[in-house]
Amino acid sequence: MSLILAIESSCDEMSVAILKDKRELLCNVVASQIDTHRLFGGVVPEIASRMHVECVSTVLKTALQQAQIDMKDIDAIAVTKGPGLVGSLHVGMQAAKTLALTYHKPLIGVHHIAGHIYANELVEDIEYPCLCLVVSGGHSELVYMKKEFSFEVIGQTLDDAIGEAYDKVGRVLHLPYPGGPVIDKMAKEGTHSYPLPLPLNDDSYHFSFSGLKSAVINLCHNAQQRKETIIPEDLACSFQTVALEVLVSKTIKAANDYQVKQIIVAGGVSANSGLRKKLTEESPIKVLFPPMKYCTDNAAMIASAARVMYENQCFSTLDLSVKPTYDLEEESIGE
Ligand code: KG4
Ligand code: ZN
Numbered sequence: 001m002s003l004i005l006a007i008e009s010s011c012d013e014m015s016v017a018i019l020k021d022k023r024e025l026l027c028n029v030v031a032s033q034i035d036t037h038r039l040f041g042g043v044v045p046e047i048a049s050r051m052h053v054e055c056v057s058t059v060l061k062t063a064l065q066q067a068q069i070d071m072k073d074i075d076a077i078a079v080t081k082g083p084g085l086v087g088s089l090h091v092g093m094q095a096a097k098t099l100a101l102t103y104h105k106p107l108i109g110v111h112h113i114a115g116h117i118y119a120n121e122l123v124e125d126i127e128y129p130c131l132c133l134v135v136s137g138g139h140s141e142l143v144y145m146k147k148e149f150s151f152e153v154i155g156q157t158l159d160d161a162i163g164e165a166y167d168k169v170g171r172v173l174h175l176p177y178p179g180g181p182v183i184d185k186m187a188k189e190g191t192h193s194y195p196l197p198l199p200l201n202d203d204s205y206h207f208s209f210s211g212l213k214s215a216v217i218n219l220c221h222n223a224q225q226r227k228e229t230i231i232p233e234d235l236a237c238s239f240q241t242v243a244l245e246v247l248v249s250k251t252i253k254a255a256n257d258y259q260v261k262q263i264i265v266a267g268g269v270s271a272n273s274g275l276r277k278k279l280t281e282e283s284p285i286k287v288l289f290p291p292m293k294y295c296t297d298n299a300a301m302i303a304s305a306a307r308v309m310y311e312n313q314c315f316s317t318l319d320l321s322v323k324p325t326y327d328l329e330e331e332s333i334g335e
Pocket of ligand 1: 011135136137138139162163164166167178179180181184267268269270271272273295296297
């Protein structure tokens with residue numbers, strides 16, 4: 001039995017969730033700043049942290065009201081400690097520590113990617129051993145989990161993350177930020193007609209998306225110089241087809257090699273409809289995707305990972321500080 005209040009503020013969303021036991025979510029309030037950052041074509045870290053300061057108390061109050069919970073009934077305060085933008089992380093961390101100190105509650109520092117992975121457990125039990133495909137704005141990783149909360153990163157991007165590549169391609173196509181969801185929609189309306197290189201199409205579990213991104217940018221610039229028109233839907237479709245080809249084939253290869261029971265998809269790009277369709281159709285084993293509302297950053301996923309940490313008594317002291325970069329493997333319990 002647990003009642004966990006979680007705070008997520010690693011990038012441009014301030015979110016507070018309250019989770020009862022494994023999956024009774026009493027609230028998941030998300031204050032997004034996307035409309036502001038869209039004006040600049042991407043997240044401006046300084047603006048993100050300032051806006052977090054302005055809204056943290058309101059988001060917290062709204063969450064407690066929605067859940068009809070009093071702080072005294074909360075069992076633990078969880079917070080994303082990293083990775084993420086240092087200023088943004090600090091706001092959530094200070095709020096969490098203040099609550100823990102004031103109300104004498106244990107503090108749990110959660111790895112952002114562990115949160116994305118455990119978003120899946122808000123709807124269904126994860127079966128181990130499993131393989132996680134982590135695809136977000138900052139990460140593209142294959143993570144082997146032999147048991148609960150045990151993380152072995154077996155492959156990762158050598159350069160850009162997949163979400164970052166989506167957003168940069170979106171920018172060159174003059175699409176609103178973030179480009180990922182828009183390209184996903186456009187890809188469905190186009191056909192794969194531009195030749196693009198399959199990125200790092202080798203036997204490793206690693207990824208590389210910067211070459212693919214540059215190929216799209218060069219194609220657009222060359223067309224501009226020759227005064228040719230690009231069909232944006234077709235280019236979106238070609239980019240997505242090539243990117244998904246390598247993501248899906250490497251995931252299935254790793255799942256077979258490691259003989260896992262399930263494939264878990266995590267991170268903002270898990271919302272991608274093409275990825276959902278292709279991986280589900282081609283995987284010989286069961287694939288779990290988080291529900292759409294828990295794909296991009298939210299505190300419900302942090303609460304879900306914190307629930308496991310709570311059960312394993314993985315508490316932090318009040319000198320906990322943010323970690324803008326750090327390995328998921330450090331988070332493994334009992335290794
Ligand atoms: O996990 P997330 O909210 O933030 C990070 O932790 O990075 O992921 C955000 C990323 C952005 O790059 C966004 O473009 C991408 O997820 N994204 C998508 C889709 N929805 C969000 N990418 C492709 N297709 C989508 N439907
Ligand atoms: Zn994220």
